[in-house]
Amino acid sequence: MRTILVVGGGYAGFYTAWKLEKKLRRGEARVIVVDPRPYMTYQPFLPEVVAGSVEARHAAVSLRRHLRKTRLITGAVTRIDHANRTVTVRPPVGAEFAVDYDIIVVTAGAVTRQLAVPGIAERAIGMKHVEEAVAIRDRLLTAFDQASTLSPGPERQRLLTVTFVGGGFSGVEGFGELLALATALIRRYPELRADELRFHLVEARDRILPEVTDKPGEWVVRSLEKRGARVHLNAQLLDATDGHVVLSTGEEFDSELIVWTVGNAANPMVHNHTDLPIDSRGMLVVRADLRVGTDDAPVEDAWGAGDDAAVPDLAAPHAGAATVPNAQHAVRQGKLLANNLVATLRGRKTRPYVHHSLGTVATLGLGRGIFQYHRLVIKGLPAWVMHRGYHVLAVPTWERKVRVLAVWATAALFGRDIVSLASVQHPRDAFVTGGDLVLSGADAPRS
Structure with missing residues (x-):
């Protein structure tokens, strides 16, 4: 039984694994998802979490609750060695360790772009x-x-x-x-x-x-x-x-x-710590069917989607464009990637990713x-x-x-709930001060 390793449990990674659970036959392949967080963030709800219109936990989709047939590893992938079919994982506690795979799906996602602005x-x-x-x-x-x-x-x-x-x-x-x-x-x-x-x-x-x-x-x-x-x-x-x-x-x-x-900026792991092909922006090079590589030089057993992949936009009016990094594309790419991966396992043809915008x-x-x-x-x-x-x-x-x-x-x-729970960011303050003076927010001591 082949092992499919999904790097990242965001939109594209979650939907890839979720769809694979439904599509794979018993004993056809096992799926592993590696992500530092135990949930997928539904980012379009974050502004409403800011406003208190959506509860924070409701914008987070538990991986363990919904990926019941998938092995979940909590940790960050720090290196991909596709030549040897191995990734290095850094867990929250303990030493780094290696995980072997047969097929890799890179959906690590992008990171927030940071500029050198003082303060x-x-x-x-x-x-x-x-x-x-x-x-x-x-x-x-x-x-x-x-x-x-x-x-x-x-x-x-x-x-x-x-x-x-x-x-x-x-x-x-x-x-x-x-x-x-x-x-x-x-x-x-x-x-x-x-x-x-x-x-x-x-x-x-x-x-x-x-x-x-x-x-x-x-x-x-x-x-x-x-x-x-x-x-x-x-x-x-x-x-x-x-x-x-x-x-x-x-x-x-x-x-x-x-x-x-x-x-967003390119994921540093994809940009610097993999032997898979990347472009000048640090994005993973993928074909229209979401295989890693190009039509002339595909990479066997490697797939990619989401914000860290330069997916060709076949619906764009001009050639050479890549899909923009948003939820519409990541969700649909994850679903198609799972379908194409299963098709490959069964010797069938894959389909290219084509999506016309539903509007903004x-x-x-x-x-x-x-x-x-x-x-x-x-x-x-x-x-x-x-x-x-x-x-x-x-x-x-x-x-x-x-x-x-x-x-x-x-x-x-x-109406809105207007209670601040900033003190949960410093849960020991009340214990340390004996309840006499509890500071919160930016003024709280870092204990």
Whole structure:
């Protein structure tokens, strides 16, 4: 029985393994998934986790619960030696060890792109994982609690200032949802005024949301600014030391919360620690049927998909384009990869990956959204409803769909939950201080 090793349990990896469990015959092959986390993050729900509209655990799909026939290894693959059909795994505890395989599926995913901006490594929070989305929400709620005890002034203004760096989908959706949460919170804090909120979105290009055309993107900017936000286009973050933000436009301000959403970079393991072919961007070279290699030089028993693979986009109007790294492609690539792998095991032909976009939809906060499909543009509440409808259908497993719908129904009846649990990031503080003084958020001691 052959061993299929899946590197990464994200979108593409999870759907590959999930589909293989359904397609493989008894004794045909065994499947192993290696991932540092025990769950797949459904990233389109992270902005709603930030806003408290979706519970954090409901945006995380348990691998052990849903991949019941798959062997799961918790750890990070640090090297792929395909010549010897071996990977090196670094577990959370203990020494590295080798895992042998017959067929490898590389779906390790991309990582957050980091730039050498002073202060970012010390102050910023990303928005790629559930833990980060929860931390962003808790940091804002804690800042409101702290600001409500202060008199108007620079310190109170700093606590009520939020900065998002990056105007792609992740940044704009997170920004819009957090702005909606902050606007709703003001009504619960009579000590604070709405005009004290300072929300800044910083984008280096001359527009946000590159996935939509110019006019819808301009409408999103106007919509955010009408809600009190400030969108800085053609602006770069030069410094964020101690939370003091310095922009290339000359503007400066202090910000309690800085969220970094400038896009993805090639996975360092794929880029530097594999003998599989990679391109100039550090992406895995794959064919249209998701085999690693080219039509002239395929790599036997190696497959790839998702954000770390340069998958040819056969639906693009010009040749040579690769699919963009988003959920639509990763999910469908994972399913096709499983089908093609099974077809290969049984001596059948594989199919190329071709997917025509279903359109682009984004949430901009509770009751606000935008949808575009070619020339059709829908704005406001209808687009927001479409966003929720699409993603509740797209999130894997009926169990997750029901949980998310239940939370939405509860929020519709009783409103948002506005309790900060930032103290869980430092669970020993209450024990160490004896309960006399418990700090939270950025001011908590690192014990």
